[in-house]
Amino acid sequence: RKEVEQDPGPFNVPEGATVAFNCTYSNSASQSFFWYRQDCRKEPKLLMSVYSSGNEDGRFTAQLNRASQYISLLIRDSKLSDSATYLCVAANAGKSTFGDGTTLTVKP
Amino acid sequence: DVKVTQSSRYLVKRTGEKVFLECVQDMDHENMFWYRQDPGLGLRLIYFSYDVKMKEKGDIPEGYSVSREKKERFSLILESASTNQTSMYLCATSTTFYEQYFGPGTRLTVT
Numbered sequence: 001r002k003e004v005e006q007d008p009g010p011f012n013v014p015e016g017a018t019v020a021f022n023c024t025y026s027n028s029a030s031q032s033f034f035w036y037r038q039d040c041r042k043e044p045k046l047l048m049s050v051y052s053s054g055n056e057d058g059r060f061t062a063q064l065n066r067a068s069q070y071i072s073l074l075i076r077d078s079k080l081s082d083s084a085t086y087l088c089v090a091a092n093a094g095k096s097t098f099g100d101g102t103t104l105t106v107k108p
Numbered sequence: 109d110v111k112v113t114q115s116s117r118y119l120v121k122r123t124g125e126k127v128f129l130e131c132v133q134d135m136d137h138e139n140m141f142w143y144r145q146d147p148g149l150g151l152r153l154i155y156f157s158y159d160v161k162m163k164e165k166g167d168i169p170e171g172y173s174v175s176r177e178k179k180e181r182f183s184l185i186l187e188s189a190s191t192n193q194t195s196m197y198l199c200a201t202s203t204t205f206y207e208q209y210f211g212p213g214t215r216l217t218v219t
Contacts (some may be wrong), residue, residue: 002150034207043198043210044151087151095166096208098143100150 003027004090006099014107017078021102023071023088030090030097033064035073038085038101047073047086078106111135112201112211120217127186129214131199137209139202140182142166142174144195145213151198157182189218 006023013019025033033050048055050062050071061074071088083106088099115130131140141156143166153166155174163174171193175183182201186193194217200208 043213045210046207049207095153095156098151100148 001026002100003097004088004099006086006088006102008100008102010103010105012105012107013078015078015080017106018074018076019078019104020075021073021086021088021104023073023099023102025069025071025088025090025097027090027092027097028069030092032091033062033071034089034091034096035060035062035071036087036089036098038087040084044087044098075104078104080106080108082106112199112209114197114199114211114214116214117212118215118217120219121186121189122219123190125189125218127189127216127218129184129186129197129199129216131182131184131201131211133180133201133209135201135203135209136179137201137203138179139204140176141200141202141208142172142182142184143198143200144168145198146195154184189216191218194218 004025035047036044037047038044050064052064054063059076063072085101085103087101111134113132139158142154143151145151152168157163157176173185197214199211202208
């Protein structure tokens with residue numbers, strides 16, 4: 001079993017839709033959590049950190065559930081430019097473990 | 109803005125060659141990382157360094173070595189390249205161990 005698991009998708013949604021991704025992690029000692037965005041043939045870029053209290057950045061909302069060991073990302077009012085692969089990350093003691101990513105395609 | 113550069117975007121090498129991949133950052137970050145990314149396997153940590161001349165093995169260090177002689181530069185070395193080392197190699201840097209900034213990647217093909 002992978003340490004960080006994500007549904008690979010693909011998620012194909014129309015513009016304006018709301019889409020949610022989940023990610024589970026198996027290391028209960030994980031301390032910090034992130035979502036990265038990776039465009040095709042590009043490097044991953046930090047999208048947002050994930051806190052226990054939940055956090056929002058515009059159309060993006062991230063949540064952490066430590067008891068169930070999962071992280072979520074909600075994208076509201078999807079744009080064509082949101083099409084990318086979203087990587088979930090759990091980090092502990094200097095080491096970050098990346099999920100394989102969930103691919104999102106937003107269609108007109 | 110953090111700038112992380114890698115020496116080549118694309119590289120083709122022959123089996124058995126020694127390969128050097130270089131990563132340079134301009135933000136004075138203490139920590140630097142080397143990953144490889146393969147379809148279906150995601151990002152896997154090869155080595156990381158939290159200070160000059162310091163290095164730590166990641167999840168898949170076999171067949172690789174690293175060098176960090178200066179704070180801004182972290183090199184990945186393939187002592188004797190093999191076809192199973194064909195991959196996308198990504199360098200990353202951070203001020204903490206968590207929020208990482210990636211270089212553009214080097215797509216290495218070993219024939």
